[in-house]
Amino acid sequence: MLPAYLxxxxxxxxxxxxxxxxxxTFSDGRRLFGDGKTYRGFFAxxxxxxxxxxxxxxxxxxxxxxxxxxxxxxxxxxLATGALLGDLAKSFFKRRLGKASGERWPVADQxxxxxxxxxxxxxxxxPWLMEAVTLPVLFWILVLTPILHKTANMIGYLAGVKxxxx
Numbered sequence: 045m046l047p048a049y050l051x052x053x054x055x056x057x058x059x060x061x062x063x064x065x066x067x068x069t070f071s072d073g074r075r076l077f078g079d080g081k082t083y084r085g086f087f088a089x090x091x092x093x094x095x096x097x098x099x100x101x102x103x104x105x106x107x108x109x110x111x112x113x114x115x116x117x118x119x120x121x122x123l124a125t126g127a128l129l130g131d132l133a134k135s136f137f138k139r140r141l142g143k144a145s146g147e148r149w150p151v152a153d154q155x156x157x158x159x160x161x162x163x164x165x166x167x168x169x170x171p172w173l174m175e176a177v178t179l180p181v182l183f184w185i186l187v188l189t190p191i192l193h194k195t196a197n198m199i200g201y202l203a204g205v206k207x208x209x210x
Contacts, residue, residue, distance in 0.1 A: 045185055054089045070139070093127060097120025116169075
C-alpha cells in the first residue's frame with residue numbers, strides 16, 4: 045500500500061497552483077473540490093507514489109522479500125492514482141455536505157485513499173488485487189491506515205505543510 049499511502053503527503057508538500065476544478069461550482073453553488081486540490085499536487089503525489097512503488101520493485105529484485113506482495117508497474121500506478129482519485133471523490137462529497145476544505149470528516153478522511161486505490165485495482169487489475177490483498181492483508185490495511193494517516197498528518201502539521209493536524 046506504500047504507493048497509495050505516500051501520494052497525499054507528497055501532494056500536500058508539493059501542491060499549490062491552479063486548482064483542478066478551476067474555481068467551478070456544482071449545481072448546488074459549492075466548489076467541485078476546492079483550492080486545496082491542485083494539478084501540481086495531484087501529479088506530484090502520483091509521481092511520489094509511483095517512485096515509492098518503483099523502489100519496492102527494485103528492493104524485491106535485490107532482496108528476498110517473499111512475505112510482501114510483488115508489485116508490478118501497473119499495480120503501483122493504480123495504487124498511486126487511485127489514492128488521489130479517492131481523495132478527490134471525498135472532497136467532492138465533502139463540498140456537497142457543506143464541509144469546508146480541511147474540515148474534519150472522520151472515517152472518510154482516513155479511508156478515501158484506500159477505497160480509491162482498491163477500486164482502481166478492482167477495475168483495471170483484479171487478478172493482482174485478488175492475489176495480493178488477501179483477507180489478512182486487508183485486515184492490516186484497515187487497522188494501520190488510520191494510524192499512519194494520523195501520524196503523517198501530525199508530521200505535516202508540525203512541518204507547516206498542513207493547516208490542521210488531521
